[in-house]
Amino acid sequence: xxxxxINGTARTSASPSSTKLLDxxxxxxxxxxxxxxxxxxxxxxxxxxxxxxxVQSCGREIGALAGRAVTTVEGLQAHPIIAALLxxxxxxxxxxxxxxxxxxxxxxxxxxxxxxxxxxTALDAQLCRCGAHPRIxxxxxxxxxxxxxxxxxxxxxRP
Ligand code: FES
Ligand code: FES
Numbered sequence: 001x002x003x004x005x006i007n008g009t010a011r012t013s014a015s016p017s018s019t020k021l022l023d024x025x026x027x028x029x030x031x032x033x034x035x036x037x038x039x040x041x042x043x044x045x046x047x048x049x050x051x052x053x054x055v056q057s058c059g060r061e062i063g064a065l066a067g068r069a070v071t072t073v074e075g076l077q078a079h080p081i082i083a084a085l086l087x088x089x090x091x092x093x094x095x096x097x098x099x100x101x102x103x104x105x106x107x108x109x110x111x112x113x114x115x116x117x118x119x120x121t122a123l124d125a126q127l128c129r130c131g132a133h134p135r136i137x138x139x140x141x142x143x144x145x146x147x148x149x150x151x152x153x154x155x156x157x158r159p
Contacts, residue, residue, distance in 0.1 A: 006072065021060040035096075039058045043099075044096070046058040080147045081104045081139065083143075084140070087142060088136075089135065090138070091132065104119075107123075108147060112144060113148065
């Protein structure tokens with residue numbers, strides 16, 4: 001048994017401790033937004049945040065994650081990157097997008113106005129077989145601008 005926090009809620013996994021986090025998320029907790037791509041830590045489709053740090057869930061055993069906080073794409077549905085990806089029509093088949101969302105959210109948490117080069121570097125390990133990278137990069141730029149605007153507006157409303 002392993003207890004950890006997933007998207008803000010305490011969950012206990014009954015899977016053997018050597019089970020990969022990706023399999024626990026998808027098969028035990030039915031959080032199927034996190035995708036299986038290569039299973040070899042090479043494509044980024046399975047990216048999640050562990051204590052805010054992006055990790056490839058296909059390479060992490062559940063037993064090593066007791067007490068940690070995992071955020072999946074399901075926990076990022078209110079993040080501006082989601083609307084920005086839609087606005088830029090960035091997805092083609094969409095298979096890579098949950099990993100892209102997680103990578104972009106991690107970038108924007110540490111860098112609120114990244115350059116195009118910084119975005120490309122942050123997403124470099126995320127493979128997109130459809131070649132949609134240009135639109136995805138534009139979506140991350142858009143999300144940064146829109147997030148800054150929301151924060152500016154919130155600041156103006158504060159007493
Ligand atoms: S499925 Fe984990 S990196 Fe490809
Ligand atoms: S949109 Fe198809 S793999 Fe990226």
